[in-house]
Amino acid sequence: MDFRYLGNSGLKVSEISYGNWLTHGSQVENEQAKACVKAALEAGITTFDTADVYANTKAETVLGEALEGVRRESLEILTKVYWPTGPGGPNDVGLSRKHIHESINGSLKRLKTDYVDVYQAHRFDPETPLEETMEAFADVVRAGKALYIGTSEWTAEQLQEGHRLARELRIPLVSNQPQYSMLWRVIEAEVVPASEELGIGQVVFSPIAQGVLTGKYMPGEQPPQGSRATDEKGGADMVKRFLTDDVLTRVQELKPIADGVGLSLSQLAIAWVLQNPNVSSAITGASRPEQVTENVKAAGVKLEDGVLKQIDEVLGHIVVRDAAMTARNSPQTRPGS
Known part of the structure; x- marks a missing residue:
């Protein structure tokens, strides 16, 4: 495993991290989830990403149990706050001082730790003054409950x-x-340049595009049973934007490129995001331990410029580049408002 600094901080994270969105406490049984975490640790992954909203707090609980007994100083644990949790009352959501303080306390209890390494705003909250949010985060840091602050899907201006x-x-x-x-x-157009200037590193999710870049979805065919595209708990909604014949056909055309550099399609996809110097870590999930073992083989891979050019030529116009999509995909009001 290779390690990178998180932005311009002194904190190093494993360049491939393990995340439990849509898996722990939901799609994957607890014992299987723990086996995946064990595989991640054995593969050299030290960075683990979760959020209070995943499986309505259950994912944090499963991760906390899976990491119990592991030397805390050897881990980097990231979690998030914003989306509704618990019964979803009017203050069980957002980035108000009240919700941030109650959420960090709940997260620490579930994760069985005294602090998290990075506490992240899971989205921008347009209904709370940013000053209030940042002051609450400052309180969390000064109380020793988080070492660093992060965001998720914020625009360059935010x-x-x-x-x-x-x-x-x-x-x-x-x-x-x-x-x-x-x-x-x-x-790439706005968030990365702003982040480079500010000393902010990207911890990216969905580097294999919800599984589409594994090549398992074939054009003109029904999705495989048990795949994310058949998951009615939320996975299917996330992946459907990529399930067009044009996208799936072009993904299949990436296979000779992957073969040429000795990688699977998944490993090629993960290695590709790691070529961006502003990316500190790529979050990978798994429903089986062997997936973790395969994913980490993308660590330390250097893709030559010619390979990157070939990838761009194959994918062509299907790549989504519109910088406005970050703001468009963020809630304009708090959920439930």
């Missing part, structure tokens, strides 16, 4: 304003967690 307030409050805002893959490159 990152710039959040970073300005963080500097005034003397707390480290060092990361952003966006979706990023060969097929979804919306952060």
Whole structure:
């Protein structure tokens, strides 16, 4: 495993991290989830990403149990706050001072730890003054409950304003967690340049585009049983944008490129996002331990410029690059408002 600094901080994270969105406490039985975490640890992964909203807090509980007994100082644990949790009352959502303080306390209890390494705003909250949010995060840091602050799917402008307030409050805002893959490159035009200037690193999710870049979805065919595209608990909604014959045909055309560099399609996809120097870590999930073992083989891979050009030529116009998609995919009001 290779390690990278998280933004311009002194914190190093494994360049491939393990995330339990849509799996722990939901799609995957607890014992299987724990086996995946064990495989991640054995593969050298030290960075684990979760959120209070995943399986309505159950994912944090499963991760906390899976990591119990592992030397805490050897791990980097990331979690998030914003989306509705619990019964979904009017204050069980958002980035208010009340919700942030109650959420960090709940997360620490479920994760069985005294602190998280990075506490992330899971989305921007348009209904809470940003000053209130950042002051609450500053309280969390000063209480020793989080070492660093991060965001997820914030626009360049939101990152710039959040970073300005963080500097005034003397707390480290060092990361952003966006979706990023060969097929979804919306952060490249604005978010990445702003982040480079601010010293913010990307911890990207969905590097294999919800499984589409594994090549298991074939054009003109029904999705395989048990795949994310057949998951009615939320997975199917996330992956459907990529399930067109044009996209799936072009993904199959990537296989000779992957073969040429000795990688599977999944490994090629993960290695591709890691070529971006602003990416600190790529989050991978798994429903089986062997998937973890295969994913980590993308660590340390250097793709030559010619290979990157071939990938671009194959994918062509199907790549989504519109920078406005970051704002468009973020809630304009709090869920439930």
